[in-house]
Amino acid sequence: MGFYRDNNNHHIALFGFIVGAVYAAAIVLSLMLCVTFYEPAQFATFRYIGLLGMIGGFIVFSDTRRFEINNDAWAIHGIGSIFKSWLTVYFFIVLLVYLSKTGEDYSRIVMASWLVVTPFALVLASILTRYWALRLYNSKEQRRTAVFVGFSEDAQQLAGSFKSARILGIKPVGFFDNRQGVQRIGDTLPRLGALSDASEWLRKNPVDVVFIGLVHVRAADILPIIDSLHDSVASFYFVPESKLFGLGHIQYEEFAGVPVLCAYETPFIGLARIFKRLFDVVLAAMILILLSPLMLLIAIGVKLSSPGPVIFKQKRYGVGGQEIVVSKFRSMRSDLPPETGEVKQATVGDVRVTPLGRILRKTSLDELPQFLNVLEGSMSIVGPRPHAVQHNELYRRQVKGYMLRHKVKPGITGWAQINGFRGETDTLEKMQKRIECDLYYMRHWSLSLDLKIILKTVLVVFKDQNAY
Helix, strand or coil: CCCCCCCHHHHHHHHEEEEEEEHHHHHHHHHHHHHHHHHCCCHHHHHHHHHHHHHHHHHCCCCCCCCCCCCCCCCCCHHHHHHHHHHHHHHHHHHHHHHHHHHHHHHHHHHHHHHHHHHHHHHHHHHHHHHHHHHHHHHCCCCEEEEEEECCCHHHHHHHHHCCCHHCCEEEEEEEEECCCCCHHHHCCCEEEEEEHHHHHHHHCCCCCCEECCCCCCCCHHHHHHHHHHHCCCCCCCCHHHHHHHHCCCCCEECCCCCEEEECCCCCCCCCHHHHHHHHHHHHHHHHHHHHHHHHHHHHHHHCCCCCCCCEEEECHHHHHHHEEEEECCCCCCCCCCCCCCCCCCCCCCCCCCHHHHHHHHCCHHHHHHHHHHHHHEEEEEEECCCCCHHHHHHHCCCCCHHHHHHCCEEEECHHHCCCCCCCCCHHHHHCCCCCCCHHHHCCHHHHHHHHHHHHHHHHHHCCCCCC
């Protein structure tokens, strides 16, 4: 569960910075410990490794969206999350060392020891950081009381989060709502009265924070409450019902100092867009260089296996809903009569697929030419998979939010593909699940998430049964 979703909240960003710095320090200290216990090694030799570990650790572990906040959590991150994230950082460092041809400079004993020791140091850092955070946010000076005015569904969910996560530092004491039978969080949060009772109650019982739900209330009911809050020292927030925005997700933003609520926006604006593009270009170029011999062998095999072109090109929708041309190694026979009407996806035992093509599709090697699309700029390595134009026109009318996936560049792999939605989408439910994954990726994008998806893709393609 994430900490706070509001990336504009400065004190939460600072908290994430501190946590990331603690983890980065633990990574460097672990490396120093390994070097110290192996006498032939000198830390000066490992300065480059230490710097990479510090930067990678900070980027991965400072993301507040991955923090564990429930009361039953005993660390800032779960053990599984710590080990996976550390393996991601370590793998990336080893890859850079390999590509820079400096591997012989570093002791394998130190590197292997660092791989094993660091997770335990990170777990200790995570436990201590959570202990510090609980002491900070639950101290007498920091812990705040809150009431809810208008107990909408999102307000109920928020109250539940406060009760189940002491690290958030807010204690809900009750709610005001005109409905007598409104659901209560765990039947423990008392109804303090109707909306008309709120102003008088708040005057007699000052609280630190007031959350105002914007569903099931009229402006005439809440305006007096807002006026009374202006004459108090309480902070107050509006909690709009996310379902009103169609897809259950809203974010606070500002344009020229004017606050707005955003239902969906591309994450790739400004520096994020530059970093994403730089990441794509560098990684795509490295992959094409490393796999060029394999791609040459595949091209020869495709040419010899059946008549037709080596590269199959198809129109798809790219960013902004604009048509792009996506390249793949041809995996189907091209000497069969052309199909008319609806595009048919490949199925189990499809006679159109060549024997070599079956292997290429199973291992996703047929998609290697799409790294050229990445270099050209029409695709990204990670993003929503592009669908055939005919499928887009079909599903955009049946799946709510379908076209929102085109706010970002399509990818060679994506969040949907590593979560079981790879290959044929033969039901509307499968497509809906795929779209949910695509929108999740857009909301939670980070470079570390891209790395996680890439690493998991390598594992998925060798054991997945959904590609034919």
